[in-house]
Amino acid sequence: MAHGSTRPTSRDVAQAAGVSQAAVSLVLGDKWRGRVSETTAERVRQAARELGYRPNLAARNLRLGHTRTVLLVVPALTTEFFAGVYTGAARLAARHGFGVVLYPSPEGIGPARDPFASAQTALDGVIASSMAADALTAIHGDQLPLVMLDSDPQGSLGAATVNLDIADGVRQVAAHLIGLGHRRILHLAADVPSWTFDVRARELATRIAETPGTSLRTARAPISIDGALTATTTALTAPGPRPTAIVSDDDKLAAGAYKAARRLGLRIPDDISVTGLDDLALATAIDPELTTVRLDAELFGERGMQALLAVLEGREPQGGDIPVELVVRGSTAPPSAP
Amino acid sequence: MAHGSTRPTSRDVAQAAGVSQAAVSLVLGDKWRGRVSETTAERVRQAARELGYRPNLAARNLRLGHTRTVLLVVPALTTEFFAGVYTGAARLAARHGFGVVLYPSPEGIGPARDPFASAQTALDGVIASSMAADALTAIHGDQLPLVMLDSDPQGSLGAATVNLDIADGVRQVAAHLIGLGHRRILHLAADVPSWTFDVRARELATRIAETPGTSLRTARAPISIDGALTATTTALTAPGPRPTAIVSDDDKLAAGAYKAARRLGLRIPDDISVTGLDDLALATAIDPELTTVRLDAELFGERGMQALLAVLEGREPQGGDIPVELVVRGSTAPPSAP
DNA sequence: CCGCTCAAGTTTTACGTATAACGTCCTTCG
């Protein structure tokens, strides 16, 4: 309850130092070269220190007309991926004197109710990750500079987009599996309407279509271990020849596929190969370690922030997808003889 | 670049509606009963809608003297636990018209450099989770109402604390293992100076000490799967009789213990039992599923927020630890005959 | 010794909002 005593203002500091409020602002704002003598400046700094002065951000923001704060909208915080995005964005932001406020959309990937109502703080811009562009623009009404992460460059209504080269990741996975000799692939797909998952499906379908002798089936599951377990079990017990490899939309789904395989008495990778996408901590916790596509979440967040800073400064944000990397571990091997 | 045109203010709305700025403030602030006629009010709302008016938060915050925004300081975002804490806190906050800004300390559990510099927004209060109280109070200088989560009630310098009943969780784990017949326990401890881990160590040591015939050894590891793998391997290959059960400080460490056991050719739970703490998604992804202590992260965050709201309103925050629950899965079983 | 420049400040203003204090008119009632 130490907050009954009102906080000191720049005027209090001025009085303590025997100068005007303007002088305090000048000194503390580091704009005093040639305007205030070194001795006076030091006196001001001293007074500020003694009073424990902290500028009122609300007043500063009002005066300046900006807050140097941006909002990062993420679908959820249930994996360390978005934590990495945040970290990367916040780190670069801090170097430019910006803060990042996080809004994890309760609705998950796709919609986003009203991030701005929840952020009680005024914003200079928005980075939205894996969000449906229309949902977001409907909300923010084109008021704020916007950068979209992991979304359809076409559908983002003119906002800058920064993407991971997920298509290439899927390409690498497909090439890896086909190279090992796999022909019957099961796509364990996230049952969530989102561009990021559409890309995976489209790219995988394309690769399979252009490789003679290969076939593709799809199982859809909500993004959870249990959901993937159920969907995979159903798909693997369906009539017809069993797939020899499972391509999962992300690592969590892959973990579910592991459990399904185990319950069906299938050994990984001997009886069936499994791949993931993300390279979460999970990927090396399960046995065998998961062959997956490593996404550099922090770089991703950093590039998003970089783009937003460019927009804020009136520069053109530079595009270019962020490369991803296939990490081959123990969950993939040549298929056993049929 | 649609942000060249400056945003409409309440004055613009007033002009459009043909009323004074004060009337706009009254209507939009829902304080107009008996001050403005329904027709005029509707005209104002209409004008606001057409102009796409959004109040300037900085100005409002300055005027009101508070921001209805609090800061949540967490050690890191590398597991879904703190994501849950955030979610719980933010949900309750939203119901009270508060926003929550997240500051994941780059330093991890323990210190915290300068959350306030990074949060460019003015704050009404702070919730700090798993932080060293002294580090935090040194920074915020007792300026803001503070609630500490998961920290020493004694060492928190008068700030309210909200804790999970982790000691009871450890108690349950110990009782479970001892009940199964285990006598030689290995404590896989997080090598991080923090109250939350001290509690685990202390409680476990107490339980072992008061149970005749039992013995305890400790292995320390950084909180990562690989770190735990190394530390556990060392501990299990040390001379002397091998422990029959491993109590891990959290689930991630347990995952490392799994890998160590596997590499040493030990089967879980037949040759060795393993327990975790947290109940992350990881716990059910690994095989066998992990016996662990479920922490209700969202409730934890909610209770933290509840306490902070109490402090903000001058009420006494109510204490009481949050109960935790042992979840028995496949990673624990009676020890095999010696 | 006059006018100019420069250092070292101060005074003033604006940012956009919420609300206290103040006006009108119109109705109502003693």
Add this chain to the structure above:
DNA sequence: CGAAGGACGTTATACGTAAAACTTGAGCGG
């Protein structure tokens, strides 16, 4: 019929900061 009060507003002000515009005095060259 006069005063009181309600309905429906308006005007004025303060929040704390940053910075533009202004003041004062000293130093200095011509």
